[in-house]
Amino acid sequence: MSDPIDVIIVGGGIAGLATAYELHQRGVRFRLLERASRPGGVILTEQIQDFTFDAGPDALLIQKPAAITLCRELGLGDRLFPTSEPRAAFILREKTLHPLPESSVLGIPRNVSALAATRLFSIAGKARMAAELFIRPRTDGAGDESIASFIGRRFGAEAVTYLAEPLLAGIHAGDVNRLSMRALFPRFLEAERKHGSVLRAFRQIRQPKSSSGAFMSLPGGLEEIVDALVRALPADSISLNTGVVAVDRDSEYCVALDSGERLSTRSLVVCTPAFAAATLVDRLDPDLASLCAQVPYASSATVTFGYRREDVAHPLRGSGFVIPRVEKTTIMAGSWISSKWRSRAPEGRVLLRAFVGGARDPEVMSRMDGELVSAAQHELGRLLGIRGEPIFSKLHRWDRANAQHDVGHLDIIAAIDRRLAALPGLFVTGSGFRGVGIPDCVADARATGAQVAQWLSATRTN
Numbered sequence: 001m002s003d004p005i006d007v008i009i010v011g012g013g014i015a016g017l018a019t020a021y022e023l024h025q026r027g028v029r030f031r032l033l034e035r036a037s038r039p040g041g042v043i044l045t046e047q048i049q050d051f052t053f054d055a056g057p058d059a060l061l062i063q064k065p066a067a068i069t070l071c072r073e074l075g076l077g078d079r080l081f082p083t084s085e086p087r088a089a090f091i092l093r094e095k096t097l098h099p100l101p102e103s104s105v106l107g108i109p110r111n112v113s114a115l116a117a118t119r120l121f122s123i124a125g126k127a128r129m130a131a132e133l134f135i136r137p138r139t140d141g142a143g144d145e146s147i148a149s150f151i152g153r154r155f156g157a158e159a160v161t162y163l164a165e166p167l168l169a170g171i172h173a174g175d176v177n178r179l180s181m182r183a184l185f186p187r188f189l190e191a192e193r194k195h196g197s198v199l200r201a202f203r204q205i206r207q208p209k210s211s212s213g214a215f216m217s218l219p220g221g222l223e224e225i226v227d228a229l230v231r232a233l234p235a236d237s238i239s240l241n242t243g244v245v246a247v248d249r250d251s252e253y254c255v256a257l258d259s260g261e262r263l264s265t266r267s268l269v270v271c272t273p274a275f276a277a278a279t280l281v282d283r284l285d286p287d288l289a290s291l292c293a294q295v296p297y298a299s300s301a302t303v304t305f306g307y308r309r310e311d312v313a314h315p316l317r318g319s320g321f322v323i324p325r326v327e328k329t330t331i332m333a334g335s336w337i338s339s340k341w342r343s344r345a346p347e348g349r350v351l352l353r354a355f356v357g358g359a360r361d362p363e364v365m366s367r368m369d370g371e372l373v374s375a376a377q378h379e380l381g382r383l384l385g386i387r388g389e390p391i392f393s394k395l396h397r398w399d400r401a402n403a404q405h406d407v408g409h410l411d412i413i414a415a416i417d418r419r420l421a422a423l424p425g426l427f428v429t430g431s432g433f434r435g436v437g438i439p440d441c442v443a444d445a446r447a448t449g450a451q452v453a454q455w456l457s458a459t460r461t462n
């Protein structure tokens with residue numbers, strides 16, 4: 001066994017790297033162990049011919065600033081750029097792509113005229129949505145509820161089918177009947193609680209005149225953040241191809257690697273998916289392990305295509321579309337990447353990306369790669385009037401990569417935190433725990449890094 005290291009970080013996705021960055025900023029020495037041959041986890045940018053695209057996440061939400069702030073600290077501030085205009089997103093209903101109502105917050109129209117103008121909903125559906133203004137807030141003090149329960153209660157069934165399911169659940173590759181409102185959209189609950197109506201609350205939000213939209217990216221894709229983080233950390237602090245198989249505890253934590261080597265550390269930060277964390281902490285605390293194992297994960301795949309512009313009839317004026325489950329397609333969404341982000345495709349070419357799987361359609365993931373690519377190509381072709389073959393196509397599978405913060409998730413996290421309190425020096429962070437998108441992962445990782453530094457200085461004996 002080696003001399004104890006101050007901190008071992010397990011997992012080199014954005015959560016592990018941001019934890020490492022925070023520790024480094026605070027002068028704490030650490031070692032980061034990553035099982036894969038590259039850092040970044042699900043952040044992966046590909047370059048094919050002159051096309052550049054993110055195979056996993058591609059957008060940083062501006063409203064949650066932690067990731068943007070990190071980019072600025074890393075010297076990437078001048079490289080950040082917003083989604084191109086027009087920023088329209090579309091929803092498929094009965095073979096037609098309808099733009100999301102103008103001036104909406106996560107698809108919920110902010111005023112009645114925007115609601116009246118859209119053809120996405122039936123007249124009865126619109127009337128029910130507008131009636132949200134008069135629906136009494138829930139005051140029974142009952143606990144968490146699903147997205148479907150909340151949106152159905154306030155806006156009616158059509159809003160669940162054509163907005164909440166494809167959009168609010170879709171961005172998490174999740175099931176609208178299971179995802180937690182409290183964990184994922186507390187802003188809506190707050191609006192209901194404070195204003196008695198979501199519409200009334202959203203009407204009061206002032207939209208800035210010159211908005212740069214909701215999302216940012218970087219010219220070289222989101223892997224630029226990974227590269228910049230790695231550059232900012234000490235050269236010998238990251239060990240790739242180094243999986244952790246088990247952890248024991250003596251006076252220190254003893255970390256067993258897949259090579260057979262054992263490392264000793266005073267503090268351990270587990271930044272793996274929650275199911276992997278469950279395996280790692282099992283010998284330390286089986287109850288903690290079973291709580292981690294309760295966080296479900298969905299699998300999905302992205303299929304990216306390059307086309308000649310003249311082969312795609314659709315104007316592609318917007319960022320893409322989502323498809324409600326009731327439309328019974330294989331793909332659940334499509335991004336018009338070269339319209340959404342500038343300079344991603346060479347002149348005269350377009351980049352398109354389709355999403356399949358997720359919690360709403362787990363069976364599709366058992367299909368062969370070729371079948372998934374053909375299904376995506378066929379459905380994009382039908383929706384966008386594509387003739388001819390793509391210049392390239394590339395499938396990426398994301399097995400158990402989408403953490404599902406289902407109803408009750410915050411209770412699981414509270415129970416995990418109680419177990420951790422009895423294991424001094426052990427911390428967990430990452431998308432399975434306190435926040436799911438990159439900004440939340442960065443914010444929680446940095447807060448965790450700060451806690452680790454404090455814990456080390458409070459317990460240092462020499």
Ligand SMILES: Cc1cc2nc3c(=O)[nH]c(=O)nc-3n(C[C@H](O)[C@H](O)[C@H](O)COP(=O)(O)OP(=O)(O)OC[C@H]3O[C@@H](n4cnc5c(N)ncnc54)[C@H](O)[C@@H]3O)c2cc1C
Nearest residue numbers: 011013014015035041042057058059243244430431437438
């Ligand atoms: C297809 C897709 C699209 C997405 N789109 C967006 C988006 O546009 N915007 C956004 O904000 N979010 C998006 N997300 C969500 C976001 O990307 C993730 O929540 C976030 O990147 C997860 O980071 P992480 O570090 O927690 O986990 P991961 O990236 O999964 O990293 C965990 C790391 O732990 C390593 N590991 C696991 N077990 C071990 C072990 N035993 N020993 C050592 N290492 C181990 C893994 O190899 C991996 O590198 C998307 C996710 C997916 C899958």
